[in-house]
Amino acid sequence: MKILVTGGAGFIGSHVVDGYIKEGHDVVVVDNLCTGKLSNLNPKARFYLMDIRSEDLRKVFEIEKPDIVNHHAAQISVPDSVRNPSLDADINIMGLLNILDNSVRFHVKKFIFISTGGAVYGETEDIPTPESTLPQPMSPYAITKLCSEHYIRFYNHHYGLDYTILRYANIYGARQIPHAEAGVVSIFINTLKEGKVPVIYHYPEEPDGMTRDYCYVSDVVKANQLVLTRGSSEIINIGTSVETTTGELYRMILNIMREHGYAKEAIFDTPEKGPARPGDLRRSALSIEKAKSLLGWTPEYDLYRGLRETVKAELQG
Numbered sequence: 001m002k003i004l005v006t007g008g009a010g011f012i013g014s015h016v017v018d019g020y021i022k023e024g025h026d027v028v029v030v031d032n033l034c035t036g037k038l039s040n041l042n043p044k045a046r047f048y049l050m051d052i053r054s055e056d057l058r059k060v061f062e063i064e065k066p067d068i069v070n071h072h073a074a075q076i077s078v079p080d081s082v083r084n085p086s087l088d089a090d091i092n093i094m095g096l097l098n099i100l101d102n103s104v105r106f107h108v109k110k111f112i113f114i115s116t117g118g119a120v121y122g123e124t125e126d127i128p129t130p131e132s133t134l135p136q137p138m139s140p141y142a143i144t145k146l147c148s149e150h151y152i153r154f155y156n157h158h159y160g161l162d163y164t165i166l167r168y169a170n171i172y173g174a175r176q177i178p179h180a181e182a183g184v185v186s187i188f189i190n191t192l193k194e195g196k197v198p199v200i201y202h203y204p205e206e207p208d209g210m211t212r213d214y215c216y217v218s219d220v221v222k223a224n225q226l227v228l229t230r231g232s233s234e235i236i237n238i239g240t241s242v243e244t245t246t247g248e249l250y251r252m253i254l255n256i257m258r259e260h261g262y263a264k265e266a267i268f269d270t271p272e273k274g275p276a277r278p279g280d281l282r283r284s285a286l287s288i289e290k291a292k293s294l295l296g297w298t299p300e301y302d303l304y305r306g307l308r309e310t311v312k313a314e315l316q317g
């Protein structure tokens with residue numbers, strides 16, 4: 001199959017590109033490199049340095065005529081979306097519509113969209129959160145992701161464009177950038193590598209920090225491979241259902257860094273504490289029953305194993 005991956009030079013998108021190429025697919029990447037890197041890019045992918053909002057995107061579709069579009073490109077920073085909601089909406093909504101219009105015009109068979117289970121549900125008691133929970137987005141980033149889901153359903157009803165929407169938990173792994181949703185993994189590793197003590201943000205009643213559902217990027221790649229042929233017209237969570245506090249995450253990373261000779265001193269045992277930042281959710285973990293039943297997908301990496309791989313890659317890179 002010919003697959004166009006937007007954001008294919010970014011953290012998750014570049015792993016997805018590698019996974020598709022490994023399966024023998026022909027892959028085209030559109031990325032403006034605003035956070036992505038050329039060094040992430042698989043040399044077997046054809047690359048167009050382009051903004052997803054550009055009128056020239058039409059030419060890419062005309063030349064390449066992809067069977068599948070996998071849309072990973074986005075403004076991904078929650079704090080940036082709070083500071084500049086217009087820019088967030090411009091990239092995440094106007095960019096999406098440009099890709100959707102071209103997908104319809106050039107008869108794309110399926111549209112895979114990456115949404116966020118870590119943000120769209122907002123503060124909920126329903127944990128692990130199933131897809132049926134009413135989303136209550138608390139940031140412009142989460143709002144534009146939820147709004148995108150509605151546009152995609154409209155393009156499906158109106159034009160018959162097939163789709164699968166994946167709502168990711170907090171994804172971590174090699175090539176991760178610090179300001180993404182699970183950026184804390186990269187921040188802890190790099191702060192310890194520099195010999196500094198990291199800060200754990202927390203609410204007063206939860207001294208060990210907020211909880212998140214950390215999912216390893218190789219498992220996410222597998223889900224993107226499965227939805228090429230499964231999960232039509234569905235919204236599907238991708239995570240682990242396991243809640244981990246920031247403190248637990250820190251202690252795991254500290255242990256692994258110590259195995260590599262870093263952060264041996266006792267000062268690293270007691271990280272600094274800071275107040276939760278505006279918009280920080282207290283708890284987050286996703287139900288993955290739907291991914292199991294519809295895609296036959298389960299995560300293979302537990303957190304410790306995934307973190308070991310991530311630390312190894314970060315220290316080599």
Ligand SMILES: NC(=O)c1ccc[n+]([C@@H]2O[C@H](COP(=O)([O-])OP(=O)(O)OC[C@H]3O[C@@H](n4cnc5c(N)ncnc54)[C@H](O)[C@@H]3O)[C@@H](O)[C@H]2O)c1
Binds near residue numbers: 170182
């Ligand atoms: N990292 C996570 O934990 C997480 C969780 C939920 C959802 N997501 C979603 O996964 C996707 C990938 O995120 P990531 O963490 O790999 O971030 P990333 O910043 O590494 O990847 C985004 C890519 O999109 C590109 N891009 C951004 N704006 C663009 C534009 N206007 N035109 C063309 N290219 C553009 C960037 O250069 C980058 O290569 C995003 O849609 C994000 O919202 C990520």
